[in-house]
Amino acid sequence: MxxxxxxxxxxxxxxxxxxxxxxxxxxxxxxxVKSYFQSDTFQSTKESFIDQLGHYVLMPFDAEKAKETINVTQGEIEEYRYRYGSLTEQVESIQSQYRGRIMEAEESKDSTLKELLIEERDKKIADIKANFESDDYVKEKIRKQKEQLIDEYAAEQEKYKKSFLNEFSYFSYHFVNIDNGKKFESGTQQKSDLFTESYEDKNPLIVNNSVNINSYDNNVYSEVQDTIPEFQIDGESARYEGSFSIPKSMLSSSxxxxxxxxxxxxxxxxxxxxxxxxxxxxxxxxxxxxxxxxxxxxxxxxxxxxxxxxxxxxxxxxxxxxxxxxxxxxxxxxxxxxxxxxxxxxxxxxxxxxxxxxxxxxxxxxxxxxxxxxxxxxxxxxxxxxxxxxxxxLYRLADGLRDLFLNRSLGVQSVAILIIFFLAGIGFVGASYSVELLMIYILLLFFIGLPAGILFLRRIGYLNRIMRQTEDMARGRLTNDIKVKGKSPLAKHAANLNALREGVKKSMSEQAKSERLKTELITNVSHDLRTPLTSIITYTDLLKNPDLTDEQRKQYIDVLDKKSARLKTLIEDLFEVSKMASGNIEITKQKLDLTQLVQQAIGEHEEAFSLSNLELRILMPEEPLYAYVDGQKMWRVIDNLIVNTLKYSLEGTRVYVTLKQIESNIEFSVKNVSKYELNENVQELTERFKRADASRHTDGSGLGLAIAQSIVDLHNGRLTVEVDGDLFKVTVTIVGNS
Structure with a gap:
C-alpha cells in the first residue's frame, strides 16, 4: 500500500x-514580461491602432482626389466592349430578349407598350454600337462606374472611422506632418501616462493612402462589380512625428x-x-x-x-x-x-x-x-x-503488400478497387452539399463505381467457388474440374488447381500402383527365396541318412549346388537392383565398340539358342558403333535381354536382335514371340520381380529388366518395352560417339 x-x-x-x-x-x-504593455496582446492592439490612425485620421481617403487620379486602360476598354461577345452577338442577344415581349404587346394590341419596348431595345442596341465605335464613349462609361465605386468606398470609410474612434478612445495622440506642418491631436499627454510611444524626425511614422477599390477587405459590394471588379488608386506617402499614449484615467473608464x-x-x-x-x-x-x-x-x-x-x-x-x-x-x-x-x-x-x-x-x-x-x-x-x-x-502490412503484388495484375486491380470505394465514400459526403456534385457523383457512380462493384462481387463469388472446390479436393473428391472463366489471375489460379487435381489423381494412382507392386515384391521375394532354400534344407536332411548310396549322395549334392547357386544369384541381383535404385553405384565410362559387345554376348548363348529350338536373326552393321559406356554394366544389359528371350520365347519361333545407329543415337533392340500371354501392364515388366510368367514356372528372378532399366538410366539412356499381342520387343537407346 x-x-x-x-x-x-x-x-x-x-x-x-x-x-x-x-x-x-x-x-x-x-x-x-515587465508589464501588460509589453505583452503580445497589447502589441497587436497598438499595431492595429497605428494602422487605422494613419488610414482614417492622418491621411483619410479623399474621394474627390481619388476621382482625379482615375485612369482607364485600353485593356479595360477592350474587356468592357467584348465582355458579352462580338457586336453581332450582343445585338442578336438584345433583339431576342425583346422579340417575345414585343410580340405579346402586338397580340394584346397595346401600341404604347410596343413603342416603349422598341424604343428601349433600340436605345440598348445604339449603346452597344457606340461601344464598338468609340473608345472615348466606353472610357467615359468606365470612369463613371469607377467614380460610383469610389463614392461607395468613401461612405464605407466614414463608417469605419467612427467605429475606430470609438474602439480606441483610450488612446491620446499628437502628430505633426513633417512636410506641411499640419497637426493632428486628440486628448492631452502627461508624464504620468501608463504608456507612451514617440516618433521622431529620424524615425518618423510613414503613412501611405493608396487603396484598392472594391477589394473584399473593404467590404464594398456594388452592382458595378460585374463590370469593374477592382482597381488601384495610387495615393501619396507622408511622414509624421509625434507620439501616442494611454492616460491612467483610461484604466477605469475603458x-x-x-x-x-x-x-x-x-x-x-x-x-x-x-x-x-x-x-x-x-x-x-x-x-x-x-x-x-x-x-x-x-x-x-x-x-x-x-x-x-x-x-x-x-x-x-x-x-x-x-x-x-x-x-x-x-x-x-x-x-x-x-x-x-x-x-x-x-x-x-x-x-x-x-x-x-x-x-x-x-x-x-x-x-x-x-x-x-x-x-x-x-x-x-x-x-x-x-x-x-x-x-x-507495419512489417506485416509491408509483407502483405509485397505478397499482394506477387501477381502484379491482381495487386493493381485490388488497389484500384479500394481507391474507387474510398473516393466513392468521399464523393457521397460531397454530393450531400450540392446538387451539381450529386449529379456528377451519380454519373461517376454509374459508369465507374457500379462496374467496379460488380467486378469486385463477381471476383469474390468466383473466388468462393474456387475455395469450395479446393476444399472438396482437400477431402479427396477429385471428380469435377474447376470452371475456368476468362483470363483473370483467378482463372489462371483455377487452371493451376485443375492441373494440381490431375497431378493428385495421378499421384494417387501411382501410389496405389506402388502399394500393389510393393505387396507383389514382398510376395515374390518370399517365394523366390523360399523355393531354393526349401530345397537346400530338404536335401541337407536327406544327406544325413547314412544308408545313402554314393550315386544318391552325388545326386543330392548336385541339387544342393544348383539351388545354392540359384539363391546366391537371386540375392546378388536383389542387392544390385537396390544399389542402383538408391544411387549408390558408380559407373566408369569409356569409349567402346557396341557392335563387338553385342557379338560377344550373342556368341556366349548361341548353343543355348540351338538347344531351345529358337531361330536367332541378327541385324547389325559391319562397321564399329562407338559409345561412352561402362562396358561391364552395358554387357549386363545386353546379356539380360538375350537371356530373357531364351527363357520366355515360344519354341520354334524367331528371335530378332538388332543394332543400328539413328542420327546421333545408337539403338539396340531384342524382339521375340512370348510363350506366355502378356496381359499385364507393359510398363510394369521393368519393375522388380515382375515376370511375364505369372505362375513362375521358369527359372528367372524377375530382376532382369529392372537391372537393365537401372543401368540404362545411369547412362542417361532410354529403355522402352512394346507388346503387340504375343510379340514382345525391348529397345535400348543411348547416345553414340562417332
Missing amino acids: KNKGKLLLTLFLITWAVFSIVLFVKQAPNYL NLGTDYQYFNIAKITFIVIWVTGILAIVGLFTFARPKMDMFRESSNVKDAFLRLPIDVRIILIIVVSFISFGLMEYIGNSLINNIIYFNPINLITSSVEELIFLFIVFISVAAIIFGITWTWDSIKNEPKIEEQLKNAM
Whole structure:
C-alpha cells in the first residue's frame, strides 16, 4: 500500500511538472514580461491602432482626389466592349430578349407598350454600337462606374472611422506632418501616462493612402462589380512625428483597464503554476525520486500491452503524448478565458471541466511512462529483437503488400478497387452539399463505381467457388474440374488447381500402383527365396541318412549346388537392383565398340539358342558403333535381354536382335514371340520381380529388366518395352560417339 501511494505521488509530481513546463513554453512569452504593455496582446492592439490612425485620421481617403487620379486602360476598354461577345452577338442577344415581349404587346394590341419596348431595345442596341465605335464613349462609361465605386468606398470609410474612434478612445495622440506642418491631436499627454510611444524626425511614422477599390477587405459590394471588379488608386506617402499614449484615467473608464487587470491576474496564476512546477521537479529529485522498478511490476495490463506489436505500442505512446500535450495547452487557454471572461457560473463549470481534463492528463502521463518503460525493457531484454520487428504491424502490412503484388495484375486491380470505394465514400459526403456534385457523383457512380462493384462481387463469388472446390479436393473428391472463366489471375489460379487435381489423381494412382507392386515384391521375394532354400534344407536332411548310396549322395549334392547357386544369384541381383535404385553405384565410362559387345554376348548363348529350338536373326552393321559406356554394366544389359528371350520365347519361333545407329543415337533392340500371354501392364515388366510368367514356372528372378532399366538410366539412356499381342520387343537407346 505504501509503495502504491509513493507511486501515485511520483506520477502526480511528474504530471504537474510536465504540465507547468508545457504552460511555460506556451505562455511565458506573453506573461514573463515587465508589464501588460509589453505583452503580445497589447502589441497587436497598438499595431492595429497605428494602422487605422494613419488610414482614417492622418491621411483619410479623399474621394474627390481619388476621382482625379482615375485612369482607364485600353485593356479595360477592350474587356468592357467584348465582355458579352462580338457586336453581332450582343445585338442578336438584345433583339431576342425583346422579340417575345414585343410580340405579346402586338397580340394584346397595346401600341404604347410596343413603342416603349422598341424604343428601349433600340436605345440598348445604339449603346452597344457606340461601344464598338468609340473608345472615348466606353472610357467615359468606365470612369463613371469607377467614380460610383469610389463614392461607395468613401461612405464605407466614414463608417469605419467612427467605429475606430470609438474602439480606441483610450488612446491620446499628437502628430505633426513633417512636410506641411499640419497637426493632428486628440486628448492631452502627461508624464504620468501608463504608456507612451514617440516618433521622431529620424524615425518618423510613414503613412501611405493608396487603396484598392472594391477589394473584399473593404467590404464594398456594388452592382458595378460585374463590370469593374477592382482597381488601384495610387495615393501619396507622408511622414509624421509625434507620439501616442494611454492616460491612467483610461484604466477605469475603458476596456483597456479590464484587459490590464485580467493580464495581471493571469500572470500571477501562471507564475504560481510555474513555481509549483519547480517544487514538483525538486520533489522528484528528493523525497519522491522515481525508480524504474516502480513501473516494472507485472500486471494483466502489462501483459496485454506487451502482446501488442512493437510499432503499435510506439504509435499508442505517441498518440497519447499528443493528446496529453493538447489537453495541457487547452487547460492553459481555458484558465486565461476564465480570467478574462469572468462569470461565476461559467467559472464553476469550467473549473470542473479543467479538473476532469487534468485527471485525464494524469492518466495519460502515467500510461506514457509505463508504456515507455515496458517497451524499453522488452527491447533490451529480448534476445532476438528481429522477431519483434517481424511481428510489427507495419512489417506485416509491408509483407502483405509485397505478397499482394506477387501477381502484379491482381495487386493493381485490388488497389484500384479500394481507391474507387474510398473516393466513392468521399464523393457521397460531397454530393450531400450540392446538387451539381450529386449529379456528377451519380454519373461517376454509374459508369465507374457500379462496374467496379460488380467486378469486385463477381471476383469474390468466383473466388468462393474456387475455395469450395479446393476444399472438396482437400477431402479427396477429385471428380469435377474447376470452371475456368476468362483470363483473370483467378482463372489462371483455377487452371493451376485443375492441373494440381490431375497431378493428385495421378499421384494417387501411382501410389496405389506402388502399394500393389510393393505387396507383389514382398510376395515374390518370399517365394523366390523360399523355393531354393526349401530345397537346400530338404536335401541337407536327406544327406544325413547314412544308408545313402554314393550315386544318391552325388545326386543330392548336385541339387544342393544348383539351388545354392540359384539363391546366391537371386540375392546378388536383389542387392544390385537396390544399389542402383538408391544411387549408390558408380559407373566408369569409356569409349567402346557396341557392335563387338553385342557379338560377344550373342556368341556366349548361341548353343543355348540351338538347344531351345529358337531361330536367332541378327541385324547389325559391319562397321564399329562407338559409345561412352561402362562396358561391364552395358554387357549386363545386353546379356539380360538375350537371356530373357531364351527363357520366355515360344519354341520354334524367331528371335530378332538388332543394332543400328539413328542420327546421333545408337539403338539396340531384342524382339521375340512370348510363350506366355502378356496381359499385364507393359510398363510394369521393368519393375522388380515382375515376370511375364505369372505362375513362375521358369527359372528367372524377375530382376532382369529392372537391372537393365537401372543401368540404362545411369547412362542417361532410354529403355522402352512394346507388346503387340504375343510379340514382345525391348529397345535400348543411348547416345553414340562417332
